[in-house]
Amino acid sequence: MAMRWNGNGARVPRLLIGDSQPLLADALAALVSARGYDVHARVHDTAAAANALGEQAFDIALLAADLVTEPILAVINGLRRNGRMIALVAVAARPDDPQADALLGGCSDGLVLKDGSSEWLFHCLASVSTGGQWHDPRAIAGRRARREVALAAGVLTRREAEIARHVAGGRRNRDIAETLGISEGTVKMHLHNAYAKLGLESRTQLAMDARVRTLA
Secondary structure (H helix, E strand, C coil): CCCCCCCCEEEEEEEEEEECCHHHHHHHHHHHCCCCCEEEEECCCHEEEEEEEECCCCEEEEEEHHHHCHHHHHHHHHHHHCCCCCCCEECCCCCCCCHHHHHHHHHHHHEEEECCHHHHHHHHHHHHHHHCCECCHHHHHHHCCCCCCCCCHCCHHHHHHHHHHHHHHHCCHHHHHHCCCCCCCHHHHEEEHHHHHCCCHHHHHHHCCCHHCCCC
């Protein structure tokens, strides 16, 4: 697979771009290609994205948030365990997108909004290309506000409650993931959300919290 190099002798990051709407995928590909990125493949559904990630080498997966499902996260986590450093950047429709909330919980390296500026997109790509992270500040602010409301109510989702009970029972994240048929990264995301909603900071605090025993 041929690699591209820029005028400074640095390798050009290779991107996978995915959006369920082909026109949007094409527009995004044209935008980042014009800035010098190597758009190596475009996909329009989760299955095609998973196949591409498993068969080709990418530096960045730039995917619409609705394509970033548990199978995609499982493939990316598997690549990372095998030493392949790939960054995941999600493109969400709006700050209050439920999927955006989940991705901000630690699943993605970057998150951009479709109504954001192209410069924010390129700032995000530059950050993740060097091992950093960048998330749209509006999405972060919205998530923080919603979590404060959830914390006040102390309400967990069904999945968060389920994982909290497993953790309180002394089970490891990997075991929980295998039992529930989800990725370990997804377990960490739900656990992080549960900590925030219950006002806790550690697994030990969770195990000692009487509220966990009453979770439905």
